Amino acid sequence: MKIIAYSYTDPLLEVAPDPLMWGWEIDSVYQDLGERQQLRQLLEDCKEEPANYLLIRRLAELGDSVEEVCDRILDLESLGIQMITTESAAYHQTPLQLLQEIQSRQRSDRIRQGHAQRRLKASPAPGKAPYGYRRGKDRYILDRSAAPVVKDFFEQFLLYGSLRGAVRYLEKKYAKKISASTGQRWLTNPVYRGDTAYKNGEILSDTHAAIVSREEAAQIDRLLRRNRRLxxxxxxxxxxxxxxxxxxxxxxxxxxxxxxxxxxxxxxxxxxxxxxxxxxxxxxxxxxxxxxxxxxxxxxxxxxxxxxxxxxxxxxxxxxxxxxxxxxxxxxxxxxxxxxxxxxxxxxxxxxxxxxxxxxxxxxxxxxxxxxxxxxxxxxxxxxxxxxxxxxxxxxxxxxxxxxxxxxxxxxxxxxxxxxxxxx
Known part of the structure; x- marks a missing residue:
């Protein structure tokens, strides 16, 4: 009995899995990164020496569209290869359910690829720009009316080390009412430091004009750590x-x-x-x-x-x-x-x-x-x-x-x- 495994990884979305992840005695492991050259090689090798089982995480990895996935499934079935999915229960699903799962997965991947492309270009994350900025074509730009308010807030916090005091100062001087929790988010938001943070937890530095300097940001972090002890x-x-x-x-x-x-x-x-x-x-x-x-x-x-x-x-x-x-x-x-x-x-x-x-x-x-x-x-x-x-x-x-x-x-x-x- 011959068992092979295949995985496809989009480098924009994830890292390649460990070849030893399958936990089976695998005869051959085929891995593609970005393109599907190894999948074509798998089919060629199986024409010469057919395999009994193919381990794959998800059927959606066999192609970039439903048509491609269906064609690859037919190719593998014609070679007498039985597929076993490790991250979805394909063998319990009807053809319609299987089709819906593949479509849903590929639609999700396309959205994630769009977000990944924005990260590669250091573009801002989707959504409203933080107070003090406006959305430009490919980056945040300073809002000349609001940025001085945020700058003054940071300076007050750096001077006295008091979050609520800085919040009261904004209301008194600018009639700008914010909650203490909003002020806390301002103090820790990478955007005000000239950086862009993404939902995957990664941060890109110096993507746009900063409101606070690196030295001021370091002092803010020290004050916040100190205040947490009180x-x-x-x-x-x-x-x-x-x-x-x-x-x-x-x-x-x-x-x-x-x-x-x-x-x-x-x-x-x-x-x-x-x-x-x-x-x-x-x-x-x-x-x-x-x-x-x-x-x-x-x-x-x-x-x-x-x-x-x-x-x-x-x-x-x-x-x-x-x-x-x-x-x-x-x-x-x-x-x-x-x-x-x-x-x-x-x-x-x-x-x-x-x-x-x-x-x-x-x-x-x-x-x-x-x-x-x-x-x-x-x-x-x-x-x-x-x-x-x-x-x-x-x-x-x-x-x-x-x-x-x-x-x-x-x-x-x-x-x-x-x-x-x-x-x-």
Whole structure:
């Protein structure tokens, strides 16, 4: 008994399957990529030495139209070959059902091929352009009235690290109302960074004019990662210690309470536990006193903590990635010449260019995720108490969260002291 297998792969839609995927003792495996030369070879070989069974994933792989598929089925049946499909139950279907399945599959493939052709040309995905852009002939173009609004939104987020604060800023300055979830999508949308993302998860870099630079995008990603560690809504709180302080006795998060005296100007701020299980409950502590001690401790403890961190050689890592990007860009620049000289056909060159551009995009993402500055140098710069005292509360909030994961208050009878837990 002779068993053979056949597969057809459209290089625009998928990669060729592993020849060992069949899980049978196969005598011969025929694989086509883009054209069906191996299918013709299969038929020629079976005329000389017929096979008993042909394994195939789907009957639709036998041709580009229903007529071609039917002709190939008749050719195989005339040679006495029994077909076994592994991804559809063809042997349980009526001829009409089988025809409908083939038509549906080929219609789906044609739609996917159209989308794939758009990806090869780095054209935008179907659908409405994101706010701030308009659809051009083959790429997004800036909407001159809306792009400045988006740019201002990003700048506000970069300045204060607060998503809800940036959303409120848009409504106040431009009367542009968006939800926090929409703002979150803006911050993570590759389109605003000059890239085009597709439903298959792949991203092409530098396909159109960007609203935010690569450096700004990297900082946005760092701020979003940092804010995810904080309790809900504290990322946009007015006070710099919001979301950072925990009671060492009951391990309860501490919230900021504002108290005003009757007929007296000014207000008093306290930190009190929100979920204290002790009786009597842990008492509230002056916000200003905790703030002053936090500044004192960060100036003392931060340089020592940074000195113990094993920081990798960022310059070396960035140099390696930069070299890889340059090498791929050099290959990309050679493709038009290879096509003109007949070494590559246009379709192969387009596929190679698309693969190179996605690889470049991945390398740029790796580069953006690396720390942007020397941690030891910045630790020395911020270890001066006057630096912190000169900042506003919102600015202090921004910098505290760059270094501090948690502030723990340890109580000792009538006194207390704080312990800082750094993010590294």
């Amino acid at each position: 309790p809900p809504r504290t990322a946009s709180a007015n006070r710099s210690l919001a979301g950072l302080v925990v009671c060492g006795e009951c391990q309860s998060p501490m919230t900021i309470t504002r108290v005003t005296a009757s007929r007296k100007p000014g207000e008093y701020l306290y930190l009190r536990p929100t979920k204290c299980f002790k009786q009597p409950k842990c008492r509230a502590i002056s916000y200003q006193e905790v703030l002053e001690q936090t500044i004192e401790r960060i100036c003392q403890d931060l340089p020592r903590a940074v000195a113990t961190v094993n920081v990798p050689n960022m310059d070396g890592i960035k140099g390696t990635i930069t070299h890889e990007i340059a090498a791929k860009q050099d290959i990309l620049a050679q493709l038009p010449t290879l096509t003109e000289n007949g070494i590559l056909d246009s379709e192969t060159a387009q596929l190679r260019a698309y693969k190179l551009r996605t690889e470049i995009s991945q390398l740029q993402s790796r580069m953006a995720s690396l720390p942007p500055v020397d941690l030891q140098a910045i630790a020395q710069a911020v270890s001066i108490s006057q630096f912190w005292l000169d900042l506003s509360e919102s600015e202090r909030r921004f910098y505290f969260r760059e270094f501090i994961r948690q502030i723990e208050i340890n109580r000792q009878d009538s006194s207390w002291e704080i312990e800082l837990v750094f993010i590294f």
